Amino acid sequence: MARHTESVCKICRNEGKKLFLKGDRCNSAKCSQTKRPYGSGQHGQNRKKLSEYAIHLREKQKCRFSYLVSEKQFSRYFKIAAGKTGVTGTVLLQLLESRFDSVVAKAGFTAGRKQSRQLIRHRHFMINGRIVDIPSYRLKAGDKISVKKGSEELIKTIIDSLTPIEGVNWLEYDKTALKITVKSLPEREDIDPTVKEQLIVEYYSK
Numbered sequence: 001m002a003r004h005t006e007s008v009c010k011i012c013r014n015e016g017k018k019l020f021l022k023g024d025r026c027n028s029a030k031c032s033q034t035k036r037p038y039g040s041g042q043h044g045q046n047r048k049k050l051s052e053y054a055i056h057l058r059e060k061q062k063c064r065f066s067y068l069v070s071e072k073q074f075s076r077y078f079k080i081a082a083g084k085t086g087v088t089g090t091v092l093l094q095l096l097e098s099r100f101d102s103v104v105a106k107a108g109f110t111a112g113r114k115q116s117r118q119l120i121r122h123r124h125f126m127i128n129g130r131i132v133d134i135p136s137y138r139l140k141a142g143d144k145i146s147v148k149k150g151s152e153e154l155i156k157t158i159i160d161s162l163t164p165i166e167g168v169n170w171l172e173y174d175k176t177a178l179k180i181t182v183k184s185l186p187e188r189e190d191i192d193p194t195v196k197e198q199l200i201v202e203y204y205s206k
Contacts, residue, residue, distance in 0.1 A: 056199050056200070059195075059196050059200055059203070060200045060203045062195075066113075066195075067102060068101070069136075073136070077095050078092055089197030090188045090197065092197060093195065093197055094185050094191075097186045098139045098185060099138060099139075100120055100127070100139060101117045103145065104125060104180070106171060107168065107180045108159065108165040108173070110158060111161075111162060115158070119155075120132070120135045124151040124154065125146070125148065126148055127145055128143060129144075131148060140182065140185075141184045141185060142181075142182065144179065144180070145179065145180040145181075146179050146180075147179075156178070169190050170185065
């Protein structure tokens with residue numbers, strides 16, 4: 001997405017939801033959304049009731065910011081999802097979840113998608129034995145992610161500093177061998193249950 005120069009904590013506060021843009025810090029008491037669970041700015045605590053359009057827009061923006069994609073990218077993902085068989089909202093989330101940067105973060109190898117993107121661009125990870133430096137690369141069932149030779153200590157240090165995560169059903173990962181295998185695309189129950197994808201579909205249907 002386009003470079004965001006302001007505090008990312010403002011994004012979470014304005015969207016009214018933790019988007020984990022600062023990785024593990026978002027799970028701590030230092031999280032701004034936990035300390036001040038209302039919008040940023042002088043009138044943050046006095047926001048008016050949202051219109052129907054604003055509710056749809058906010059849900060789309062929350063999802064977009066969470067996956068760190070631009071408006072143009074998100075719109076393209078929706079068009080791809082709408083052209084595939086299946087429930088459009090679920091397919092959209094599957095496309096976003098199967099991004100390279102999202103999978104690396106989901107497996108607990110980085111503190112979040114932002115760090116995943118940085119490390120991928122710096123060529124620390126490989127897919128099926130080849131270096132890939134495109135965070136948006138879409139993974140499919142059977143793909144294997146590994147750490148480039150020479151980057152093992154860096155990734156191990158990051159993993160050791162993070163709070164352990166629960167198992168992810170559609171991924172198989174070994175934090176000792178530093179390998180991730182995509183077993184299948186995620187089912188809807190494997191994806192953040194707080195995302196209301198139907199509101200996003202309705203936003204683009206207007």
